[in-house]
Amino acid sequence: MTEAEVRRYAARALSELFDSLYEGAFAVDTGGRVTWMNHKFKALIGWNGTEAIEGQPIDEVLPHSQMSRVLETGRADLLDIIPLGRRQLTVSRLPLLQEDGRLIGAMGVILYDRLNSLRPLVDRFQTLQSDLDTARRELARSRAAKYSLAMYAGASEAVRTLKLKARRAAERDAPVLITGETGVGKELLAHGIHAASARAGKPMVRINVSAIPEGLLEAELFGAAPGAYTGADRKGREGKVRLADGGTLFLDEIGDMPVPLQTKLLRVLQEQEIEPLGANTVIPVDVRVISATSRDLKAMVEAGQFRADLYYRLNVLPLHAPPLRDRREDLPLLCDTLLEDIATRSGGPPRTVSVAGLERLAAHGWPGNVRELRNVLEQAVAGSDAEVLDLADFTGLLPERPPAAVPSAPLRPATEAVSGVGAVRPLRDVLAAAEQEAIRAALTAAGGVRSQAARLLGISRAQFYEKLAAHGLSD
Numbered sequence: 001m002t003e004a005e006v007r008r009y010a011a012r013a014l015s016e017l018f019d020s021l022y023e024g025a026f027a028v029d030t031g032g033r034v035t036w037m038n039h040k041f042k043a044l045i046g047w048n049g050t051e052a053i054e055g056q057p058i059d060e061v062l063p064h065s066q067m068s069r070v071l072e073t074g075r076a077d078l079l080d081i082i083p084l085g086r087r088q089l090t091v092s093r094l095p096l097l098q099e100d101g102r103l104i105g106a107m108g109v110i111l112y113d114r115l116n117s118l119r120p121l122v123d124r125f126q127t128l129q130s131d132l133d134t135a136r137r138e139l140a141r142s143r144a145a146k147y148s149l150a151m152y153a154g155a156s157e158a159v160r161t162l163k164l165k166a167r168r169a170a171e172r173d174a175p176v177l178i179t180g181e182t183g184v185g186k187e188l189l190a191h192g193i194h195a196a197s198a199r200a201g202k203p204m205v206r207i208n209v210s211a212i213p214e215g216l217l218e219a220e221l222f223g224a225a226p227g228a229y230t231g232a233d234r235k236g237r238e239g240k241v242r243l244a245d246g247g248t249l250f251l252d253e254i255g256d257m258p259v260p261l262q263t264k265l266l267r268v269l270q271e272q273e274i275e276p277l278g279a280n281t282v283i284p285v286d287v288r289v290i291s292a293t294s295r296d297l298k299a300m301v302e303a304g305q306f307r308a309d310l311y312y313r314l315n316v317l318p319l320h321a322p323p324l325r326d327r328r329e330d331l332p333l334l335c336d337t338l339l340e341d342i343a344t345r346s347g348g349p350p351r352t353v354s355v356a357g358l359e360r361l362a363a364h365g366w367p368g369n370v371r372e373l374r375n376v377l378e379q380a381v382a383g384s385d386a387e388v389l390d391l392a393d394f395t396g397l398l399p400e401r402p403p404a405a406v407p408s409a410p411l412r413p414a415t416e417a418v419s420g421v422g423a424v425r426p427l428r429d430v431l432a433a434a435e436q437e438a439i440r441a442a443l444t445a446a447g448g449v450r451s452q453a454a455r456l457l458g459i460s461r462a463q464f465y466e467k468l469a470a471h472g473l474s475d
């Protein structure tokens, strides 16, 4: 047989096979309008029959047909799967060409019901597709439920302005710097901004700069090549910046970043690339940086402790979260929100706070801000069965002398001890007692978190541990 004969016989065999296989078929012109459709196809898509289908755009008749792809490229799609309602159709798309090769339209063929051999594949595809849809829905729900700007409770003017600015920041991709004292909700805001941003589908990776020893911080942030330093993982380390690729990098306590690393971070912001420790290669990354600090970065810049160029790069969209003592009108709403969350997590009944209880809370200075409030509420809930928490339920949880007149200074009790009435005692004893009281107050405010207590007192962690030991408070 000659090649021409083989082609002729093959064409006839294929055409007969095609006739026996196809379930439904239609054709469109080069403008994507239906020129012909067989009855089976009309029945399949539920065409009512009263209106002529010819002349209708195929994209309206069969939304996922993707015939335009064949019309644009002139190439066949031999096998594809498209959704039709809850079903999946196995389809072929073929260009229709004249003898001179000019494209005059395209044909779509449904193979699903006849191609039994494809069934297992289609069934598997359907199962995977539905698993994927469910997983996507659950992920979206868990993300939405876990963090949103709406969760940042507060009705004061200051909080409303802050949330408005945060929402605007979420619409942009520039770096955000969140300032504010410990426990004011800087991390919550950062999560909320990420969740409301276009990067929400990608990870938000947090790194607490102050919690990682200086020697390990570089590898933790930028990654390390295998064996880059003594004790390095054999496989190397990916680094938080790369883990955040496509998403958001949240740098908590940025003010504690050592100066040499500030230079490397500047490179991430300027060039969007990193150089892992010991790697000798540069890796492109796409991250949005949100940083937070409870320190006065501007003053640190002036004192030469923080790079000015990095400060301006980080501070493109500044947000300041005010301390709780400056927005006491937020207390009722905050109590409701926090108590609801505490009840959901512990499975207990929902509680509220009485007016007298709220007045007592409002009289406190809240050096530990909302974190401290949450701790106090948690302890009050644990210590009482009452549905409405009253004045008595907070006894022992807050300092006895309401420091309303001395809102923010955790050292104030110490000062009061110095100026207290009574017998004159040796200065050394008075100072020691004041220091002990200040340490206890800071620990309460920080909910027992020692590094935060140290920060509240404005001393290093090492100094704090020394003082704990000196006062016999280590346990």
Ligand SMILES: Nc1ncnc2c1ncn2[C@@H]1O[C@H](COP(=O)(O)OP(=O)(O)OP(=O)(O)O)[C@@H](O)[C@H]1O
Pocket: 151, 152, 153, 154, 180, 181, 182, 183, 184, 185, 186, 187, 188, 189, 252, 292, 294, 334, 337, 370, 371, 374, 452
């Ligand atoms: N406005 C708010 N509404 C509801 N919860 C809040 C609010 N602000 C803070 N919180 C809660 O208070 C706690 C402390 O908040 P967060 O960790 O975000 O504070 P922070 O400013 O980042 O603190 P730090 O500087 O010590 O890291 C968290 O449990 C957080 O959910």
